[in-house]
Amino acid sequence: xTSAEPDLAYTEQAFPECPACMHRVEPEGAPPFCTLRPAGxxxxxxxxxxxxxxx
Numbered sequence: 001x002t003s004a005e006p007d008l009a010y011t012e013q014a015f016p017e018c019p020a021c022m023h024r025v026e027p028e029g030a031p032p033f034c035t036l037r038p039a040g041x042x043x044x045x046x047x048x049x050x051x052x053x054x055x
Contacts, residue, residue, distance in 0.1 A: 013032055018024055026032040037043075 013019070013024065013034060015021075018032075018034065021034070023035045024032055025035055
């Protein structure tokens with residue numbers, strides 16, 4: 001699946017640099033997450049590529 005948007009992954013904040021990283025997102029009422037995904041992993045919306053919707 002090709003996307004023009006940056007890839008998003010809700011990855012744990014596992015590194016000491018995470019609190020100051022520009023990829024960190026802190027949503028209101030939810031735990032912080034990273035917007036980068038590990039190399040070699042599937043796009044987060046890849047499962048939707050095979051979805052067939054009825055007309």
